[in-house]
Amino acid sequence: MSDPIPFRRTSPGAPGGAGRAVDVRRVVVVSAGLSDPSSTKLLADLLAEATTRVATERGAVVEVQHVELRALAHGLTDALLTGFASGEVATAQAQVAAADAVVAVTPVFSASYSGLFKTFFDVLERGTLDGVPVLVAATAGTARHSLVLDHALRPLFSYLHAAVLPTGVFAASEDWARGGADSALRTRIDRAAGELVDRLVGPRAQAERLDQFDRDVAAMGSFEDLLGG
């Protein structure tokens, strides 16, 4: 790289929080529940609450943003077909790109994450989740699906180069006792939230994640290098 390549980041919501008085860490909760109320959204909310509570206990300030994929379903299909995202899908992508951590919650459909959930990550620009702590969680009607976390969600986020937290949270119908999470589920939620906050209050792994254009430019080197093959 003998040749200085100028590049600038123009994607919205550059992370880093430079200049803020309080160091706010951003957590984006992506959930793919379809019904209302949905146990997937309920689990997403409990994970968000626990994260905020644990962070506060440890003197950190966390800002949580929710991305509910149901409302983006048409836009996600459009993005698949056109190759670019716009409108609310682009906004959600920018939020994820600026997040210090992501909580990803899906219902189990046909023994895996739902198609809607997968589509969101299919159209997310490569590199968006590089090194980003991701808490994986899933809901299903039966505990027999619980390995979906390890058979489906972990491989997906490993492929995307995310840092998947050791604890994932799975909730079956039987875990919801009388309209709320039972104590065992709450214990798992708190444990996962604790791991997430550990990542948030530590030193930032990266000051900035590059988007695809910047990555391509940074990887390009000089034109003489390209010519030399």
Next chain:
Amino acid sequence: MEFGIFTVGDVTTDPTTGRTPTEHERIKATVEIARKAEEVGLDVVAVGQHHNPPFVASSPTTTMAYIGAQTERIKLSTSTTLITTTDPVRIAEDYATLQHLLDGRMDLMLGRGNTGPVYPWFGKDIREGIPLAIENYALLHRLWREENVDWQGKFRTPLQGFTATPRPLDGEAPFVWHGSIRSPEIAEQAAYYGDGFFSNHIFWPASHTARMVEFYRQRFEHYGHGRAEDAVVGLGGQVYLGRTHEQAVNEFRPYFDNAPVYGHGPSLEDFTRQTPLTVGTPAEVVERTLSFREYAGDYQRQLFLIDHAGLPLSTVLHQLDLLGEVVASLRTELGLAAVPTQTPAASASGSAA
């Protein structure tokens, strides 16, 4: 500033009638469209290169020569010439021949082609797309500028003391544009050589085009070819015109909804907001086209896509009448002279719409 049209040469069923043109009809239609483009005062017509159905445009220089023989003024170009799968020696020969036949009334735009299966038919691999584009053009660039070329690269057989014939007209290599949707390497390549950079523009949001163009401009200046604002930029565009906005939208919607690239996806209205597609009156198209300068700067070539998605020839020819009005207005707005050497047919057709 030049205005023109570019085609990819697709054979697509007209969704409103179910009729599919024959290859013969499509090839002849391409010629008729080019003649009409000259008649209504456009500067450039660019033809594609594809080697797979549903496209007929496998031999761009043949088509360009035939069009050139039937026109007097309009410049012939490509959209694009495949620099990855076409031997650069053949590109040097074919386009230099064309340059002589057309008395220099041509240039070409290089592109990689994004159809994976095509590459192995020519002994290539799409994963090597960028290295192929870089190496093949490095050879092409020398073949047009050096009489005796010794060459060794990764992708073709070596050359010893090779002379590409014919030599370029008056010793001046044809002008080259490098086209790309999203690869900064291609913008860098265009800047390195001081060649033109063409942003396809039509399938992606403007913010992306703005970034690629700005990158190319900075690198053009970096390599000492002039100021960033003087770099040679071209943009694609896509229009459908009508006397009223409603008429244009109603006529184009079935073609949009079934278009091979983006059909069955976003609505016409959404896609119009998100990309440069403009469907409406000549005045609306003029206004939208002028807005491209807000993010691309002062640029040198604007090409419109108008003959795709199964639109019948008669419709495309009528579109050209309206596009002629658009281009005349754009020239006025930009303080450009009218076409320097209008053919008699052009002035006759000016009021025919």
